[in-house]
Amino acid sequence: MFPLSSAAPSLSQQAQAYVQGARYLAALNPEQRAGVETLDGPVLVLAGAGTGKTRVLTTRIAHILATGRARAYEILAVTFTNKAAREMRERVEALVGEGVEAIQWLGTFHAISAKILRRHAELVGLKPNFTILDTDDQIRLLKQALKAENIDDKRWPARALAHQIDAWKNRGLSPAQVPAGEAHSFANGKGGVLYALYQERLKILNAVDFGDLLLESLRLFRERPDVLAEFHRRFKYILVDEYQDTNTAQYLWLRLIAQGRRNLCCVGDDDQSVYGWRGAEVENILRFEQDFPGAKIVRLERNYRSTGHILAAASHLIAHNEGRLGKTLFTDGALGDKPTVTGVWDSEEEARAVGEEIEQLQRRGHALEEIAILVRASFQMREFEERFITLGLPYRVIGGPRFYERAEIRDALAYLRCVSSPADDLAFERIVNTPKRGLGDATLQLLHEYARRESVPLTHAARVLTESEEIRPKPRATLRGFIDDIERWRALSETKPHHELAETVLEESGYTDMWREEKTPDAAGRLENLKELVRAMEEFPDLSAFLEHVSLVMEVDEAAGSERVSIMTLHGAKGLEFETVFLPGWEEGLFPHQRSLDDNGRAGLEEERRLAYVGLTRAKRRAKIFFATNRRIHGLWQATMPSRFIDELPAANVEVVESASASQYGAYGVSRFAGLDRYSSGYDTPGWRRAKEAKSQPQGKRAAPPIIEGRVLSKSTASAPFEKGARVMHLKFGPGTVQEVDGDKLSVAFDHAGTKMVKAAFLERG
DNA sequence: CCTAGGCTCCTTTTT
């Protein structure tokens, strides 16, 4: 991070730091230094956006180590994401030098809880090798529970129950602790029963879900003071990142574990709390002083990231929230460019305008790596992607489906789980008929009945039933073959290295063949992913170490480095920074999102506003806000109004600009800053009239024909025949050359979008 | 047992 201003610590302070032999302190400003050096007792570091919070955390750890206050294994450092944990570890190592003993207890809440539970599993009724289930397994298990209770899963979907149970777990509530009223809220009073049933089932499977990692270790702390005391003795210093994101369970967990020596340092920013919808309680950070009497509060308000106007705009916006701890960010740096606000006709023009501005920046020598488009909801991404493909502009979508969430990877893992633990019913169910073996519901039903009756795992039931006459001969033989395979693989796992075993299993089970035979375009990619999985396994000593990694560290390394524009959600952008940030879709209903307002009222609105604040403060030098007056929502074109957040920006620090593409194509851009307050009164603008016309059209149809590169693609010109080699233009894919002609279908090699089959009606000579 | 077609939902996302 480059300070925009001259270094804040005074010369004498810097010199002092060197005298003490603590070189790392010299780089800090006085507030950061207080955050590092206030080691005794509870400390809350309120770190505004871009004020160097990670630096404080990492330097604090280095300082504790350097002063000999604690050894590396006596420090507990908790983060929310694996990414944050990794970054913290790397930066601490850079400060103290590698080779120093690793900080064992640095990790996510979940990873650390898992580590604690593996050590004391028996005390909470688990075996140390318990399985950690992900959302997918969780849902399937709940579906079974619903079925067992004869509940219509149409009316009461398993997904909704999963959310409810998660919400209870986030609040630290076991089935017995759920308030009666809430327990009855699901499925006409069955909610509590289902929760209890689900927990029972987990115990039988020797499994926990993510919420349980926290909840069970919390229970352990509560029920076993001796165990808790052991952790009190061990952890001399505790650090927590992103404290504003803690949920109640995490808060209770922390409070218990920090009770010992009370050397707790929490770092966070109440203005960046954007995870309320998954259980985060801003109140935790607001209440810190009451929770930890005698706590010192350190405020980091000197911003090293953004230029003045951006900071002013963000600060003014967030000031509309009530119930803040209150910080005033400032910078000694230049005022820089004002954030811009641009109105466009619709989302298509928005993508076009953003694309054009990016090309302009590119021409002026700006790095694409330093440009990001931050959207509220992921459906907004597609339009930008399409536009960028047309332009041949390299981009990267961040936060797509994660590697370990892909079906082929989960299937492969299910095979391995089956081999490594015979009792893993969920894994068995997942792959028993993948690839298709002719073992359908009917057979599985028989296995389930037997397994339930005898309280044995499904594989065991399968073994027994293949010896009886209960299953018809054909599936019986298949089933026997299959469990023989599993047992053979299990025997093999004694001798074969685990990654070779994985290869064998995937080959012999016919799983890789299944994809090889599949003709869909993504089959090749899936096979690639499977290879990548086997490669990744080599880095782990054994199968169980790998499976632990997979269940807790579900992510892929982003292929960073290459020159690309980033497209991501505002949530995903938290903690990142870019020279230029595009903020499209600032419209009522989308941002703030209607659902947020409907479900959570004022609190929802404030969280949305914090999200806007997060978005603006990602920008180092340029923030560009857009709103469209028409957007397709659920397939219907709707007229939209600019976001109230636009009107909450300080006019003095914001500039209204016309859309780059509007001037070219005669489209339409407007805002109250343009002088006419068109939106709060009257609705009589060309755009509004067109919006009304568009609305009265049959659904989904635009009034105007599609425009590309300033030309109208009309049917008459488009249907003229094309010959091989002709240069053509396509609405979505841009320019290309005709390769093959087959009636009205053409194979076209597009300059930027590869070769595709397209209809002649969508092409124009180019 | 498998597949096609109909129905429903649609914010954000980590572990």
Place this chain on the structure above:
DNA sequence: GGAGCCTAGG
């Protein structure tokens, strides 16, 4: 508009 999920029919 479209993905995913379930049901009905082959």
